[in-house]
Amino acid sequence: MIIKNFLNINKGAYFMISLFGILSFCSCNKEKSKTENISHKEQLKNQFDQDISMAILFLDSAATDQSKLKQHLTASRTYFKKIEPVLAALDIENYGFLNQPNILKVEEDDYTDIKVKKASGYQVLEEEVYADEMNTEVIQKHLSLVANRLKLVKENISFTHVKPYHFLWLFRKAIVRIGITGTTGFDSPVLENSLEESKIVYQSLQTSLSYYQDQFKDQTLFDEWNAEIDATTKDLSGDFNAFDRYHFIKNHTHKQLVLWNKMAEDWGTTFPFELAIKNEANSLFSDATFNLTFFSDQNSGPITPEKVALGEKLFYDTNLSSANQISCATCHHPDKAFTDGLKIGKGVTRNTPTLLYAGLQKDFFYDKRAGSLEGQIVSVVENENEFHTDLETLKNVVSNDSVYANAFKEVFHRNEITDAHIRNAIASYIRSLNPFNSKFDRNINNLENSLTQSEINGFNLFHGKAKCATCHFAPLFNGTVPPDYKESEIELIAVPEQNDTINATISPDLGRYYVYKTPERKHFFKTSTVRNVSKTAPYMHNGVYNTLEEVVDFYNRGGGAGIGIDQEYQTLPPDPLNLSPQEIKDLIAFMESLEDIDTSYSETKTEKLASTTN
Template sequence: MMITKKINITKGAYFMISLFVVISILSCSKEAKPEKASFNILMKEQFIDDISMAIAFLDSIPENQELTQKHFLESRKYFKKTEPILSALDIENYGFLNQPNILKIEEEDFTDIKIKNPSGYQVLEEEVFAEIVDHKIVTKHVNLVSNRLKLIRQNISFSHLKTYHFLWLFRKSIIRIAVTGITGFDSPVLENSLEESKTVYNSLKTYLKLFENQFTDKTLLKDLNNEIDASINSLSGDFNSFDRYHFIKNHTHKQLELWNQVVNDWKVSFPFELAIKNNATSLFSKNTFNIAYFSDRNSGQTTPDKIALGKRLFYDTKLSSDKKMSCATCHQPKKAFTDGLKISKGVTRNSPTLLYAALQKAFFYDKRAGSLEGQIISVVENKNEFHTDLQTLENEIKKDSSYIAHFEKSYPKRKVTNVQIRNAIASYIRSLVPFDSKFDRNINDIENTITQSEINGFNLFNGKAKCATCHFAPVFNGTVPPDYKESEIELIAVPETNDTINAKISPDLGRYYVYKTQERKHFFKTSTVRNASKTSPYMHNGVYNSLEEVMDFYNRGGGAGIGIEEKYQTLPAESLHLSENEINDIIAFMKSLEDWPSEEYESDPKLTSID
């Protein structure tokens, strides 16, 4: 029989022992370093240092309950130091560690539906800083997070990294700070976003130092470091009053310009483009996004000929069985490609704008289509819309010799099929990304016409009002930056009627209809607010007629604020406590995002004649 003796170690001593073990491991790993280590080895060393400290502080929490908050914050700080690397090299594990405290549903098909309870630093933040801390729950999540970090530490590989990988991850961090970091997206309780963004910038400086010898222009290195220091210095003050507009305009965009100079200085070429174009110097430009990244893999290159052909098809009523309906019937350009109706004719939901529709990863309010081409199939086959089929559609086009000639020009050496028809229409829709609003022109320093109210509105939208934690800049839809791999769906509990006294949730079950997942009832895709001033009425059921009504709904706490109880509401149920002036500023900002009609629309008589 083995006799065990309980050893009584003070909590402070326990933590010091943990740190001693970590430091010993790190020291040993450094001793094994070759004299002239490659940047891969040096980056991995720094990463292991930081992730080990994050683990050590977490592991001390169960034995140091009075220091729970302090040690959580220290662990979170070191996790943030790893963020530039981890979010690039291990997106899945980074996503687990930084996920919001919302039930995670993965629906591949009817036989593969996974429902996962959240964990990670955001969940821990809510538990650790709750009014009454449940240390049992805290310990559970501490163990989950610590074990995941240890798994990463053991398995992460740096051996495949090339210089362009570093440049990509460096830029990705700059963009993440601008579009999620300073919005409070991953620090919902403490709103510690400004300090955490400083931590990320300091981490970038640490990694950049490993590449000093790569610079032929040493002034460029100095300029980049000075710009990062300036950004760090500007990330101060109160979360709600922080000037995000001028931070992006004066710092983020400057960093993107310097990044491009570094690419040229290092003579780096990239094997392909990600969601953001390799030469982008602004977040709010027509040259920001690589549209092909968001397209079906078989879509091919979008060309002016395909766009012109798709535009012709878009307005052609011959494509429908009764020869009366075209795509433009429900997506009218003079109404920013909506139809102005609460519910579009023949369907059950409001018609969303097609402007910026290309910059998302799923289509329809319930995300049942994975591409624009797939969405078009549903419209063609819907008995209340085109009420036809793909073969009939194809046959109709083949009757018109002028269409045949246009297709031969757009798709040389290929027969006319429904595949090309759908791709042409999709190509036209993909061209509807103007990025030419008053806001865009001002933040890009093309003009100086923006008002203080509009600037205040942008800062509120991305700060106190929490709008940008679902409507992410610069597209202001639910496609999550900076990877742009997923378009989010949310349960905000939209009411059936505009009633704040006896409110009842809209009977439309949204995403539930696709896979019948109970936990997805009333979930809908997050649409863009660009051109929202032209796309009323609002919500999937057109329940609100004005932006003022929409803002009142959100300011109350969504459905929960008007008495609708939904277990899985993703919108915080608490009031935003926005004043009337603040609401007016946010609406002024949203109106500054209007960039349609364009010159193309105004100069084309065919488009202006559509009712």
């Protein structure tokens, strides 16, 4: 395989490399594989081996031929994108290394096991190679690190366990990844070459699908897939900032989820369990999209309508606090999207976050010090400014109430009430608070056609020029990273203490640092959801901003760096976004369209909840 043509490019410009056999590799996709007596997974492995070998080859060429450094790096990344669907499914750790952002990586398992690592991978290389001044020594180091990691993957990755359902899962993950992060510039922060790279991934999926053609009972469904992928790659064109991501998800990503379910049914596939996204999901923006138990504590048990109803009663019960005056609802008001409207919550040190969609994440509190909702509730119970009690007293209060005693016996099928049961019931109620019925949800799901052009433009800005979606990932619009949803990100954006752009100083709250005292984690906070922001003012962990206009202005300036706050580890790009007044209005209009029309649990949801948790 040889290079046919290279295009010289400048930093920030769009580019394509015409590779003989790379962008034309799908020419035989629509023909049934002629390879005889080779299993599907063997064909997958053979293709993977070829592509990863080429990725390594071009990195080695980049290291030895500096005159074509950019071209070789782009060629290698093209092959990396070809292997991305398989690599991200079969070896997520090495995929994460190779595709990590160029920010310091801190791993905090406990006080005795804290690792601070500088990033490497393709994103790091992109930023280094297209820097105003290239550091040859640094580039050579990362070329070597990435090439060696690819060689390690090639030698050790295993396909022996791959079954049809594994292929279906990796296929769907790739579709979701493109729809949610692939078109946002998430992993191409400098060149913003995301659209062209998304084409490459789709073409790779098309090639992989051809290996499974004999798996289709209905060959018209196979043909339908090919036609849809052709249409999708055709639409993945144009200027990065002008790309219509709203209609791409609506017309392609969602259509492909429907096709995926048809394919799974046609193949007669039985899935051994469910991942974060339910196997039957046909939309990313629905209360039937996510598998609630995936996000739950390992020992939490099933989430039943009866348990949720019990948790709701406990949520509003002031008798659970020592003074019989405070309940969960005291600080989380349903009419304010389960916030309290205060700059700083009463008796605490930070702004009260919404509980809506809170169950669809893996870490809790602004500093991620709790790993489950049940664990978070412990802190609330024991906080002297909140419930000011303890778990044993909590258990006794509930056990001595005959109504609760009967309810717990019915729900948990045990005579004894434990504090774990109480916390689990409350947590289950919170996990039910995922309405997905905002104006935006209803429109992207074709339930109505009422979004204004301003709101659509705002969504496209959110996922494009404004770069909001590189931290606030749709459809949850929080920091839980798709498509695996195993990690909730924390960021340093350098929020000021006061609403001041002249003499700004950073908020003194050190955030994540308080958990493990890791210096590199000072001022880091969990990325909150943007859903229902029209109801959750004031904003930021310290409530410093009262309006969305103020929030957008902060980001438009480049976060803290844009108002004179210098933080070495700021994760938000410091460059101004240069949003126009109209773009700011559009962006806010979109965020306001995320306001749900029903934010509380009711009996009418019982049947829906049962169908999404069983």
